Amino acid sequence: MPAQTIVPVEANLINALEDRGLRKTSARSAVTTRIETASGAFTAEQLCRDLPEVGRATVYRTIRHLVDAGALCKLPMLDGAPKYSVARNEHHHHTICSRCGAVEEFRHSTVERVMRSLEKEIDGDIVGHRMEIFITCSNCLAESNRGGSSGR
Amino acid sequence: MPAQTIVPVEANLINALEDRGLRKTSARSAVTTRIETASGAFTAEQLCRDLPEVGRATVYRTIRHLVDAGALCKLPMLDGAPKYSVARNEHHHHTICSRCGAVEEFRHSTVERVMRSLEKEIDGDIVGHRMEIFITCSNCLAESNRGGSSGR
DNA sequence: TCCTAATTGATATCAAGTATCAATAAATTG
């Protein structure tokens, strides 16, 4: 067997697009494999920089399609451009590291149970919810313990 | 007694600025009283339109000061400009009507308790959280029950 | 292969928000 090939963790983003009746093109494949290969959340501009061979408009359009398909989460940030993160589970929330920006998905049944219990107390019909937990991730904690004074 | 005067519900936004060592100016008073008088959440651009006598830069600066002072909440929206809402309680969350955009503040002790319990399960240190519940508010429900087919 | 509709991407444009900086207005001092 030859040297092992790097296999993307998820090879379904392009499928998510095809499932919506969109054509499989080289530009779209470039965008989706880049998202799948690179780790973690990203901004649209980062993706454009990483893929200079794909036009900005196409990058933005592809991101929009993926969000519409539910394959990407759009995370509006308190300031700056929104981040996008691959959606691995149907319904979930996110942890965001305030130090380095790392985004992780999480699910917790208690949270969902509490949400359902809120229906009685809230005026109107609940149609959805969103939640983010801001953390200092373990990487960043380790970093500062090693005497790193700078935030990066 | 003459015809009753309209009294703003909260007259403390300008104080929040003065407490931070900022001067009380007519431009800032115009901004804060407009926020206090008008009801509900708003965008920076809306405020600019409502106060043509105040420069855009000043409107944006004043909003930023108020957010820094904790007197306004900044709510990043999934798309479009963020909304701002007067902060009545120290820590709280928001309900947002997906139909009309109305924003309400809410607090629920169970939610906070669950948050604390999550500390054990999440990798890293929790430094904060944010949560929004998307609703169809009772106004909008009533509206559609009265046979209003249009969303507005 | 040929045809047609979808896609692309350079460019222009838009929208939200910030930086600049001379003119103005608050507070402070005498």
Next chain:
DNA sequence: CAATTTATTGATACTTGATATCAATTAGGA
């Protein structure tokens, strides 16, 4: 109160993030 000092203002230019346009290209089916 007048003079002085310092913060504030706002017109303007600019930045950033994102979308609209549209001729040229490409995917996918007949």
